[in-house]
Amino acid sequence: MKSDRWTRRAMLMLAALTAVLSGCTSYVTTQVTAFSDWSGNDASRTYAFTRGPTQxxxxxxxxYEVLVANELATRAFRQVDAQQAHYLVGLSYGSKTETMSVTQPVFYSSPWPGPYWGRPLDPWGPFGAFPPAYVSQSYPVFTHTLGIRIVERATGKEVYNVMARNAGDEPSLVRAMPYLARSALADFPLGNGAVRTVKLPVDKNAGISNEAAGAPAPASPASAPVVVQ
Incomplete structure (x- = not known):
């Protein structure tokens, strides 16, 4: 029956919309904002992590420190005891969830195939297409952030402060962290007030190991980041 065809068509439209909204992307896109007074050289790039009371x-x-240490190591930083470090590195991180709604039209054709009023070949019937119905789809968006703050140990002077933020359908901060860490330190050191968009290809093997802390560093995305000015 015609009504069955309308129902199937509406269901197909809903399925297609859901696929678009929840489909996997091939890149993780991260916005990076940096504030910098960096004048260090490779010889002075020794550091230790510092932690707040809740950390x-x-x-x-x-x-997360292991992930950041991996990225710092590729930029000539060397982790040492706090009393010997030239810099102290602090981390901040978090996640939040928001609900987004998207409304899309779903079009239906007329149930009367013709012929009527001299239009025997009109597949839409005498009145043309019916006005579209609108279907709303709600879905969660997860925003993850990582902040890295570098200060001189001796003076307490802040020399670098960078924030990386990405959003998508990944609910886990743990899974997002390798991309945040790598994006945050891409093109280090950025200029003061620099804003960058960094795209990293999704690596299904990139994640956090369940091994005990202090074990070899978790894998992070291996491909070079794409930096969009």
Whole structure:
């Protein structure tokens, strides 16, 4: 029956909309904002992590420090004891969830195929297409952030402060963190007030290991980042 065809068509439209909204992307896009007074050289790039009161004895904190340490190492930083470090590096991170709604039209054809009023070949019937119905689809958007702050240990002077932020359908900060860490330190050091968009290809093997803290560093995306000015 015609009504069955309308129902199937509406269901197909809904399925297509859902696929578009929830489909996997091939890149993780991260916005990076940096504030910089950097004048260090490679010889002075020794550092130690510093932790706030709520970060003490935290396995989550230690896990993220490993990821950031990996990225710092590729930029000639060397981790040492706090008393020997030229710089102290602090991390901040978090997630929030928002609900987004998208409304799309769904078009229906006329149930009367003709012939009527001299239009025997009109597939839409005598009145043309019916006005579209509108279907709203709600879905969650997860925003993850990582901040990296570098200060001189001896003076407490802030020399670099960078924030990386991405949003999408990934609910886990743990899975997002390798991309945040790499994006935050892409093209280090950025100029003061620099804003960049960094695209990293999705690596299904990039994630956080369940091994004990202090184990070899978790894998992070291997391909070079694409930096959009």
């Amino acid at each position: 003490q004895n935290s396995l989550e904190q230690q896990t």
